[in-house]
Amino acid sequence: MVSRRDFLQTTMAAAALYGGSGFGNWGRLAAQQSLTQSKLLEFDTFGNVSLIHVTDIHAQMKPIFFREPEINIGVGGNRGQVPHVTGADFRKLYGINDGSASAYALTYDDFSSLAKGYGRVGGLDRVATVINHIRAERPDALLLDGGDTWHGSYTCHKTAGQDMVNVMNALRPDAMTFHWEFTLGSERVNEIVEGLPFAALGQNIFDSEWDEPTDMFPPYKFFETGGVKVAVIGQAFPYMPIANPGWMFPEYAFGIRDENMQAMVDEVRANGADLVVCLSHNGFDVDKQMAGIVTGIDVILSGHTHDALPEPVLVGKTIIVASGSNGKFVSRVDLDVRNGQMMGFRHKLIPIFSDVIEPDAEVAKVIDAQRAPYETELREVIGRTAEDQTLYRRGNFNGTWDDLICNALIEERDADIALSPGVRWGPSILPGQDITREDIWNVTSMSYGEAYRTEMTGEFLHVVLEDVADNLFNPDPYYQQGGDMVRVGGLGYRIDINKPQGQRITDMTLLKTGEKIEAAKSYTIAGWASVNEGTEGPQIWDVVENHIRKQGTISLDPNNSVEVIGA
Numbered sequence: 089m090v091s092r093r094d095f096l097q098t099t100m101a102a103a104a105l106y107g108g109s110g111f112g113n114w115g116r117l118a119a120q121q122s123l124t125q126s127k128l129l130e131f132d133t134f135g136n137v138s139l140i141h142v143t144d145i146h147a148q149m150k151p152i153f154f155r156e157p158e159i160n161i162g163v164g165g166n167r168g169q170v171p172h173v174t175g176a177d178f179r180k181l182y183g184i185n186d187g188s189a190s191a192y193a194l195t196y197d198d199f200s201s202l203a204k205g206y207g208r209v210g211g212l213d214r215v216a217t218v219i220n221h222i223r224a225e226r227p228d229a230l231l232l233d234g235g236d237t238w239h240g241s242y243t244c245h246k247t248a249g250q251d252m253v254n255v256m257n258a259l260r261p262d263a264m265t266f267h268w269e270f271t272l273g274s275e276r277v278n279e280i281v282e283g284l285p286f287a288a289l290g291q292n293i294f295d296s297e298w299d300e301p302t303d304m305f306p307p308y309k310f311f312e313t314g315g316v317k318v319a320v321i322g323q324a325f326p327y328m329p330i331a332n333p334g335w336m337f338p339e340y341a342f343g344i345r346d347e348n349m350q351a352m353v354d355e356v357r358a359n360g361a362d363l364v365v366c367l368s369h370n371g372f373d374v375d376k377q378m379a380g381i382v383t384g385i386d387v388i389l390s391g392h393t394h395d396a397l398p399e400p401v402l403v404g405k406t407i408i409v410a411s412g413s414n415g416k417f418v419s420r421v422d423l424d425v426r427n428g429q430m431m432g433f434r435h436k437l438i439p440i441f442s443d444v445i446e447p448d449a450e451v452a453k454v455i456d457a458q459r460a461p462y463e464t465e466l467r468e469v470i471g472r473t474a475e476d477q478t479l480y481r482r483g484n485f486n487g488t489w490d491d492l493i494c495n496a497l498i499e500e501r502d503a504d505i506a507l508s509p510g511v512r513w514g515p516s517i518l519p520g521q522d523i524t525r526e527d528i529w530n531v532t533s534m535s536y537g538e539a540y541r542t543e544m545t546g547e548f549l550h551v552v553l554e555d556v557a558d559n560l561f562n563p564d565p566y567y568q569q570g571g572d573m574v575r576v577g578g579l580g581y582r583i584d585i586n587k588p589q590g591q592r593i594t595d596m597t598l599l600k601t602g603e604k605i606e607a608a609k610s611y612t613i614a615g616w617a618s619v620n621e622g623t624e625g626p627q628i629w630d631v632v633e634n635h636i637r638k639q640g641t642i643s644l645d646p647n648n649s650v651e652v653i654g655a
Contacts, residue, residue, distance in 0.1 A: 107134070107424075110436035111182065111190075111398030123189055123444050129221045134434040135424030136314030137363060138226035140219055143234025143391035144413035144513070146268075147244035147252050148530070149455045151208035151442035152515035154414050155199045156396070157482035161655050163585060164563030166373050171395035171410060182398055193416070193439040194396055200478045200518050206441060210415035212255055213447035213455055214440050218418045219259060220448060226422070228313040231261045232320060234391030234411070235369045238280070239268035240513050242529035243462050248276050251458035253284075258454045263287040263309055267325035267332075267369045267392060271535045274337040278304060289322020289367060291352045296341040307352045316363055316425045319356035321385075323349065323368040325392060327569045333536055333619040344374065344566060346381050353384040362428045365389065372410055373565035379403035386430045387421065394482075394512045398437045407433060414515060416440055466526040471636035474643035479517040481531060484560065485573050485650045489514055489531050492642060493616075493628070494577025496635035501541045501625075503614035504598060505549070505579045510556070510572030511617075523642065528632050532616075538625040539616045547607040550593055553581065558589040573650075579605070580649035587654075599649060 110131060162172030173181055175195050184190045192202035193209065222229050237256060238249030249272050256264075263286055270277055281288045281304055291307035294300060301307060308321040326344045328337070353364055366385050368375050371392040379388055380403055388408045396412030400421075411419040417437050424432040459466065473479060481487040490508045497506035514531035517523060544552070552574070559569045573583075582595040596605035605611070616628040636642060 107433040108435070109399040110434060123441060125217075125445050128438060128441065128444060129218060131225070131420060131422075131436055132434065133225050134422035135432060137316050137318060137423040137425055138222060138229035138313075139365065139387065139389070139419075139421040139423070140222055140229055140231045141234065141389045141409055141411045141419040141421070142215065142231075142415070143369075143389070143411050144236040144394050145212070145252070145415050146236055146240030146413065146513040147238065147533075148210055148241065148414045148515065149212045149251070149255055149458070151211035151214070152414060152530075153203050153208055153518055154210070154416050155478070155480040155482065155516040156194060156196050157484075158196045159483045159485065159655075161484050161561070161585060162373070163561050164565075166376070166565070170397055170401060171372050171393065189439070189441065190398075193441075194398065199480070199516070203518055207443040209442055210440050211442045211447060212259065212415055213452040214442050214445040215415055215418055216259055216448035216451035217445050218438055218440065222420055230263075230311055230313060230318065230320070231259065232365070232367050232389055233261045233264035234367060234389060235264060235266045235324065236268045236391065236413075236513070237264065238272060240530065240533055242466055242526050242533060243459055245529065245533045245535070246462060247458070248272055249280060253280055254458060255451065255454050257285060258451050261286045262311060263289050263320050263322065263367060265289050265322040265324050265367050265369050266293070266305075267328065268534075270328055270337045270340070271332050273535070274339055277337070281305070287320070287322075289320065290324040291321050291349055292326060292342055292345040293324050294341045294343075294345075296339055299341060302340070307348075308356055310356070310359075310361070314425075317360050318363045318365060319361035320365045320367055321349065321352050321356070323366055323370055325369045326374070331569050331571065333621065335621040336535070344370065344378065346378050349378065350382045350384075353382060357384055363387070363423065363425045363430060371565075371568065372408070373568060375408050376401065376403055377565045379406040379408060387423070389419070396437065400433075400435050405430070407435075409435065411437065413513065466524065468525045469522045470525055470528065470633050471523045471639060472641050473517055473519055473521050473523065474641050475520045477519055477643050479523075479642070481514040481516075482512060483572065485652065486575055486647045488644055488647075490575035491577070491644050491647050492635075493532070493632055494575055495644070496632045497539060497614035497616070498577050500631045500635055501539060501614035502612070503541060503578070504600070504611045505613050506577035507552070507613060507615035508575040508577070509617045510560075510574050512572060523636055525633065528629050528636070532629045532632060534617060536618070536623065537616055537628045538618070538623045539614060539628045539631045540618055540623050540625045541612065541614050543610045544613045545607065546596065546605040546609050546611065549605065549611065549613070550596060550607070553593045554590055557583060557585070557592045561585040561592065562589070576649065582651040582653065584653040585655060595651070
């Protein structure tokens with residue numbers, strides 16, 4: 089793992105010129121167990137420009153529990169580099185005390201016990217309080233939303249994203265970019281975007297027929313703030329038609345398009361931009377690589393991979409800020425911009441401890457209004473976790489929520505093997521906590537949630553696993569899609585992450601018999617979230633709800649079915 093000395097040299101080498109992070113302040117306060125709203129929001133206003141960044145909210149309007157990943161493997165040049173550092177290594181890197189609120193917010197160890205003491209995180213009414221505080225200090229601060237906003241909950245699904253549109257409008261963003269929003273379908277996305285009171289940006293959103301930029305999603309927008317001309321360039325998720333169903337938005341094409349990004353940077357500079365900000369949904373490693381290729385970007389506000397980093401990473405003269413997910417953090421970046429040059433910055437990753445930060449009354453009313461028609465359904469208790477069982481998602485190979493989903497698929501769909509997508513969204517459930525219908529939807533809600541049942545040969549199953557593994561462990565970040573490995577139930581295998589594609593997955597075993605998977609033999613597979621049009625089956629949330637009702641109390645066996653080599 090990278091040492092803190094090397095980390096500081098490689099990511100903050102120009103701190104004397106550019107500035108630093110305010111993480112140490114709340115980190116020390118957390119260690120002293122003395123968190124207050126005023127201390128969390130304390131910040132020495134700096135320079136003449138303030139940026140506020142939120143991303144990957146995934147429709148979580150209310151406070152939640154959210155466990156950070158236990159395993160986050162980096163490959164190639166990113167091996168051992170942030171954000172691929174977790175747990176005790178992460179705490180050592182940033183000087184975080186065990187058991188502190190910062191340990192609870194940023195790492196996974198002792199999560200359940202710390203959660204009982206520190207409480208829930210997030211809640212967009214609390215996020216609003218933070219935003220309002222920053223705006224009180226810097227009235228023309230820019231609020232920028234990195235996308236994955238209109239997706240991920242019961243009410244978001246039922247309203248086709250309108251609940252989140254209404255709440256975000258109350259927060260008054262200045263611009264946003266996109267990913268899961270497009271799974272509402274292009275017709276619905278276009279309808280929402282046409283009515284947005286702020287900019288919907290994507291320099292890499294092109295017309296698929298003509299391979300030209302679209303009028304619906306301009307590449308950038310200029311803002312005047314603090315006497316500075318700021319250009320915000322949008323970068324939507326590049327792999328939309330691969331990772332999600334392209335048939336839902338056939339008129340649009342995506343891609344990284346770093347050559348076009350360079351052209352946009354050059355264009356805004358030529359038009360007088362003093363500061364260039366990229367509002368990105370690339371994923372952190374892709375953003376690092378792009379920052380080394382495209383010149384002239386001052387700040388990248390990174391999204392998609394849900395990383396929460398208490399200090400920015402510096403690539404050349406570009407600072408990259410990662411602000412977590414699910415409304416758990418807000419990033420503030422103050423910059424000193426003079427004569428078209430960024431002369432310095434200060435940054436703070438603000439954790440939204442919902443028991444500490446007072447909710448904004450007006451936004452709370454908007455949230456309650458969106459949820460009111462569905463409260464009975466949301467609150468219905470379906471089951472309960474055992475006293476020693478935490479449900480969480482995240483980690484490269486498994487999370488207990490996905491273990492539960494895979495068990496449900498095998499039992500309810502009478503399958504040999506289950507496959508569950510390695511998505512990173514979804515709150516956590518503590519031991520001894522009720523599991524409500526809302527909780528189930530928070531980890532399953534999507535517009536293509538059919539739980540299919542099909543036959544696959546062992547050979548084809550191997551191809552599927554190899555393909556997903558390459559999306560995760562290809563050493564070139566431009567070939568990574570930012571998710572985690574497909575979760576499996578009823579199947580064991582060995583993976584060497586350093587092997588080339590086609591050679592990573594070996595020793596595939598059918599767990600119920602202990603027999604090796606045979607290439608020519610067919611197996612019954614149950615899964616969900618297929619990108620193929622016309623997929624049939626019951627909705628995954630119904631499958632999981634039925635399974636939890638039958639179980640009553642959820643207690644899962646440890647999952648040791650995947651042996652990882654080379655991490």
